[in-house]
Amino acid sequence: MTKLGNINFKEIKAKLQVKKPWDSVIILLLNILIAIPVFIIIHQKLIDPQWPFQLDRILLFLGILIVIQLILRLLRTIIIVCIVIYLLVLVFGSLFGNYGFNSVFEDYRSMVYAMSDDPNPQDIIISKLLPFPNKSKILNAIEYDNPKVRNFALLATTKYFRDVKGYSEYRLQIQSFAVFKEIQNRWNYVNDPKGKEYIARASESLIHFSGDCDDHAILMAAAVRAVGGTPRLIHTGGHIYPEVLIGDKKDLEAINYLIKEVLFKEESKGKELHYHIDERGKIWLNLDYTAKYPGGPFMSEEILGALTLG
Structure with a gap:
């Protein structure tokens, strides 16, 4: 019985093994796919020794390749069986489901992109005790439930x-x-009347899409809230601008890819995302009128307070 079991096991193993040299090709390709994100993660954590021609990074990548290659060769049979099963699942998903080869490609590209192009975090905002200027007027002006504002957002x-x-x-x-x-695309910056702080309601700003920074922030917050988003206003003393809640670090990776490779590809080319992290670890993306894309650069001013519409 033991001999029969050994024979059956050897026969099954022989049938599952990929013929040479294709087994080595598969392992090498799998090695590269694993090594790239591993290298990105490790090299971001290391101090750059400033070696000429980036020799330290080249040696690090080669070392990672060698280690992963050895591990994959030791587990060759198991890995190849898993790959075959995985490919069959993806074929089924591509034909009949929602998750197939294209989805895997997009997920991998998003992951590598997010790792290699880390957004630019700003200072962590903790709720301040300073009063938000014109708070009651601003809250009343953010008419997210006004039909005109809602229809504009839609x-x-x-x-x-x-x-x-x-x-x-x-x-x-x-x-x-x-x-x-x-x-x-439509905003036109216009100062308040001389000597007066004019707070325009969101529905009022829809008429000409004109006003100063607080008028823009009010309209943006109202329209974002009207479609279910969570906005907040940041007060710096001489400036007020809007931000939108996008989630946690995992969400940031996806949003970073979406903005830079799908939604605002030209506007954000070669640039970073700028955001704040609140006391709960939630991430807020800049939507100021000075930004050409969500997460554009902040105006460099000290932050004095935040007004959240949740």
């Missing part, structure tokens, strides 16, 4: 990014970005 979501596929879990953020794009 128009923006049908005008931009409506055909973006594969990111249903970030629909809320994408629609908030559509609102941002529509307002940015």
Whole structure:
């Protein structure tokens, strides 16, 4: 019985083994796919010794390749069986399901992109005790339930990014970005009357899409809130600007890829995302009128307070 079991096991193993040299090719390709994100993670944690021609990074990558290659060769039979099963599942998913080869490619590209192009975090904001200027007037002006504001926000979501596929879990953020794009394309900066702080209601700003920073922030916050987003206003003393809640670090990776490779590819080319982290670890993306894309650069001023609309 033991001999029969050994024979059957050897026969099964022989049938599962890939013929040479294809087994080595598969292992090498798998090695590269694993080594790239591993290298990105490790090299970001190391201090750059400033070696010429980036020799330290080259040696690190080669070392990672060698280690992973040895591990994969030791587990060759098991890994190849798992790959075959995985490929069959992806074929089925591509033909009959929602998750197939294209989804895997997009996930991998997003992961590597997010690791290699880390956004630019700003200072962590902790709720301040300083009073927010004109708080009651501003809250009253953010008319997110006004039909005109709601209809404008809906128009923006049908005008931009409506055909973006594969990111249903970030629909809320994408629609908030559509609102941002529509307002940015139409906004005209105009000062308040001399010697007077004029707070325009969101519905009022919709008439001419003109006003100063607080008028822009009010309209942006109202329209984002009207489509289900969570906005907040940041007060710096001489400036007020809006931000939108996008989630945690995991969400930031996906949003970073979406903004830079899908939604605002030209506007954000070669640039970083700018955001704040609150006391709960939640991430807020800059939507100021000075930014050409969500997460554009902040105006360099000391932050004195935040007003959240949740």
